[in-house]
Amino acid sequence: MQPKSNSAKKAVSRLGTAAVEFAIIAPLMITFTFGLVELGRITLVKQTATHATREGARIAIRPDANADQVIERVEEELSLMGIEGAIIETEPSLIEEAEMGSTVKVRVRLAISSISWVSNYFDFGDSELIAESSMRRESTN
Secondary structure (H helix, E strand, C coil): CCCCCCHHHHHHCCCHHHHHHHHHHHHHHHHHHHHHHHHHHHHHHHHHHHHHHHHHHHHHCCCCCCCHHHHHHHHHHHHCCCCCCEEEEEECCHHHCCCCCEEEEEEEEEEEHHCCCCCCCCCCCCEEEEEEEEEECCCCC
């Protein structure tokens, strides 16, 4: 049996070093990867919620609009991305009572934990994603 050469010993040593380095770096890289996925999802949902509030506000400014129509339109837009459980608010709460020319607001609130793709990986606590749009009510005159 021949003794191992120095180059063979160095190659085995390098493999061990690489394994240790991977063991140290891999969890960090996996955490960064999941973090980027979560940030991307939150950004996508925020844009979708903002678009949904804009669409709801476009309904709310019509002279014949009511709050049910606004909420229905916002839910339609959110459902396109599979977003459920949103709290939809209008100001004033009864759109039909808003005076012509006054500002109406449509707001969507979502718990960040409810839109997470990697649930329970990051602790968002009670954080909320809020999107809001406001427009002036149209007049028939």
